[in-house]
Amino acid sequence: MRAAVALLLAGIGTAQAAAPDAAAQYTSDARLWGSVSREQTVGTAAITAYFVRTRPGAAGIDVRFGDFALRELAPGLAVASGHYTFLRRAADGMMSEEPSRFSMVMMRGPDGLWRIADHHSSRLPR
Secondary structure, three states: OHHHHHHHHHHHHHHHHOHHHHHHHEEEEEEEEOOOOOOOEEOHHHHHHHHHOOOOOEEEEEEEEEEEEEEEEEOOEEEEEEEEEEEEEEOOOOEEEEEEEEEEEEEEOOOOOEEEEEEEEEEOOO
16 A cells, blocks of 8 residues: 555646646545645545646646655545645756645555645645
């Protein structure tokens, strides 16, 4: 289970770099509390739109996962929480880092794949 969820988390970083694929990591009715959104984003279509929208001054974004904890709450249901850093590339090539934290509830679907059902992200306090 840990290996499968670690692959899912790694896929999120890749998916955010290729934003339209990001929603494939989520259940169809997933909820996302994004770190740059004032409201919940619900469903794969809305999650795709969240990840593809242009951030002011950003030419690209990636995510690097840091330490995280993973617990299987019940068969097919897990929660992960930890740290990640958003790496933003500006149009002029300058890079910036935004340390953040996350919690995710993941479910294993009938196809055996783990997907995110609920995702909260927020910037780390300074």
